[in-house]
Amino acid sequence: MRWTLKPKPTQEEIDNLSQELKVEKLIAQLLLQRGITNYEEAKAFFRPELSDLHDPFLMKDMDKAVVRIEQAIENEENILVYGDYDVDGTTSVALMSSFLMEYYHNVATYIPDRYSEGYGISFQGIDFAEDNDISLIIALDCGVKAVEKVQYAKEKGIDVIICDHHRPGDILPDAVAILDPKQEACPYPYKELCGCGVGFKLIQALGASKGITIEQLVPCLDLVATAIAADIVPITGENRVLAYFGLQVINASPRIGFKAILDQVNKKELTITDVVFILAPRINAAGRMKHGQHAVALLKETDLATAQKYAKEIESFNAERKSLDKEITEEALLQIQNNQEEERFTSVVYNENWHKGVIGIVASRLTETYYRPTLVFTKSGDKLAASARSVKGFDIYNALEECSDCLEQFGGHMYAAGLTLVEERYETFKQQFEKVVAETIDPKLLQPEISIDAKIEMDQISPKLMRILKQFAPFGPGNMTPIFMAEGLKDTGYARGVGEDEKHLKCALYQNGSTPIGAIGFNLGNKMGLVKSVKPFDAVFSLDENEWNGTVSLQLKLRDIR
Template identity: 50%
Template sequence: MEKRWTIKQPGDEATVRELAESLNISPVLANLLVQRGVTNFNEARAFFRPQLTDLHDPFLMKDMNLAIDRIDEAIRNNERILIYGDYDVDGTTSVALVYSFLKNYHPNLDFYIPNRYEEGYGVSIKGIDYAAETGCSLVISLDCGIKAVEKVEYARSQKIEFIICDHHTPGDKLPQAVACLDPKRLDCPYPDKNLSGCGVGFKLMQAWCRQNQVSEEPLFEFLDLVAVSIASDIVPIVGENRVMAHYGLKKLNASPSTGLSSIIKISGMEGREMNISDIVFKIGPRINAAGRIDSGRDAVDLLVSENESLAEMMSIDINVCNETRKDLDRNITQEALELIASDKSLLSRKTTVLFKPEWHKGVVGIVASRLTEHYYRPTVILTESKGLATGSARSVEGFDLYKAIDACSDLLENFGGHMYAAGLTLKPQNVPAFIEKFERVVSESIHPDLLVPQIEIDAELHLRDIDDKFYRILKQFHPFGPGNMKSIFATYDVFDYGTSKAVGKEKEHLKLELIEEHSAAIKQGVAFGMSQHLPRIKNGEAFHVCYSIEENIFNGITSLQVMVRDVKFP
């Protein structure tokens, strides 16, 4: 698929020059910092050396004082508290963090994860009934609840109060909870709007520590869970998330919790220094798989476990769930692609909406992501559950999917989510009308450029400028993720040194050796799935490459190579 290259707006020239001089770094690296809002020495120090003292006062969050007062009351009265969370990674890590930390000070706790298939997303009647049956008078909901107006009202009728900790966009009306903690509340002055659900749970416990004059050091031991939530929920890794991800990764690599350690081992990552990408592709999917295939409670049981042998057995079970998930994902994705390819009317649309009642509910979100990557357009994948069409939606870069779904809300029973990902439920008889209305809404509002995959390039770079010092500083930009993506560079008019070749089982990849005119620098590179370009490259044509820079370790020798994202011929 053809990709469009866009070059980021460079930083102010004078600011870049002054920053480069003060830090003794190249103008290219200084420009990367300015693009990220880092404009002076002190800001650069905060960026490269995040400190836990940089975290905001949790009491800046609207309703935080009410939440802490209610928790303290529950502890004084020895009330039973139910920690309630969603079944995905963010929800299960949230529950594991709050439950594991708070039980040290108030053992009269329980936790609850709704069943994806029986209860669906968020706060459920069954969960509230469980709270009533087990004598819980206070529920702390994590990563869900901000739209649960009727459910919270039902809980009040059962003499159960709620503290809601969420990070999703609220509806027009807030639930009648004791406290609604959500940085996205319009009336919430909290400075950082990008927290994960687990991040909000962390701030709740941080506030409790401060009000009760308890050391925060034991709480910081749970930052590995926060890092897993930040990476898996794909929230921006800026501000507080950058600080928490930084320290969470340090904990994950040095001394992870028993449960996370067992997942690291089963995923083959033991002994490797893990980064955000490893969490996204190795750890997160295994935690998620429990809720997709069996029960999200299994994931929490593992994450709160302190018994190594028991955690090892549970991680094996979760790994089996993950293998099942991969099979379902692969098969349903292939079926969905065949459905589109066989229908010309579907191929010509600006959206993809597919509904098949027998598709597995646990993987429709993954399938939606796969199809979005393949056809690069807003996508909704629906299955049937309890007589309703239910599923997941994914968007393309720059398009507000949540807003488009909201415009179709008259056809929906329920929906929620973010700009790029959402969940929705509707009556099966409304699916055809939704397909047409969603197509119309998107067609009228999406810019044509957004339907072409974009590679955002940070800066132009000469191959001769890629050296050990450059990479050593570039490496300190991590943790990488939304808001601080791994830098992509472009080099124009490069040539084959003469040794580039196709590699791989099907000779589908390229191993490159690149040179520029007027330079002796030779840079090795890898271009996955781009072997179609080899004839023109070997013919001596000049071409442009955009790429990231990586370390390559072979036979104990470390060298730098470019990981090519795209090739264009002028």
């Protein structure tokens, strides 16, 4: 790991904020590093308010979208709510269709089949709309690059409203309205919404014309918070407000579908991290292993017994996903090891039999292992499809754009993307992608970085500090869990390996005679010798709480030791 200390604000800035907020200097430093410079900003950070949300009509085309939906309702047209098969897409479809169906019934939902249709708006989906006399499609979490598909719909007399958050291409589809804060001419102040977040803004705008207040929309923020967590968008600004209130809904009065999932895993108070690791994989598993429509059905269900039946099915999809994920990751790692005759800047692997629903997860695992921009390919119909994942600081979307002459289509973000190409272009693309990355990546990005907020002394760690740090949540990109570094540490002498193959490290650390604090280091069992040696060592950690037999104690969650 490459340890980097974040730049420290000036002492004057720290002193001023510390005095203004009446907090310790360490807290003032952490806040300044998050861009919080005064009392008002701190209040918005620690006490998010629904009034902090922006006016939805600031988004380009919002008025057009609302007028067209209201017209469809007035004329009793059939509306199709269309979304992608991942968490962001399925939560968006559940959100939008549930809202519309509260006061209008001619609403159908559609999730494309990952295998026969692929990502985004499909010709098959438009044919379905035509066959069912649907004249308006609301596309969520997809569509901003679907120029041909939207034209195809238009030729059939079907209007399309796009709610997306992906980067648009050079040409925009000829849709009735395009809601996407990332399009150039959009003045919307917050650019980092997920697809479900953009869908929520449309609901907010539709609600405003019906006298529905933002407070009345809070119960559906559980879906928005889940999408924010799963899509790994920054938890800053408006996303922070949506995630904060959405988490409260998940914990206080979760929808029946979430309750059915949570009953199976026996988890009470969920954090954003729990949403990422408990709710999101299960919702995703439906689209990966079977069909995304299963997830929509679960998220919209109002009867507990039925929801429990759906949740049980989804649990079995998730178990199947886990075993495939493990098997394919092992095969992919072997493929990389066998081709390691030269130093490469990328990891690109392909097997025509790999399950398309799992290649994104496998790409993430390979990136964790080899820390290279990574592509995992499989066969999809008569083409090859891939999931791309990047390393911190490198824009994989831009790299793919440089290779676009080899690709049939691609889309995504800085750190994750999807693409298809014809098999004959695979080797050419692989070489071109390697060349682009080699020429543009800063070599130090190929070593995993641990970003440290502050150096601290062990005697600064207290239950009071922990109480304040918990209020920094929800954590995520743009507001990560604070990471600390302490120097000259020693172990009390009882360090031991725990877990399977003793791969985790358990110890208690002190510094200059301070009171020892318990510590756990996941996957740090190999550092045992360093901890047990008589020499002092440095450690990087976050603060955590350990509950044992009803007693809660502070513990260090070790990230690295040297």
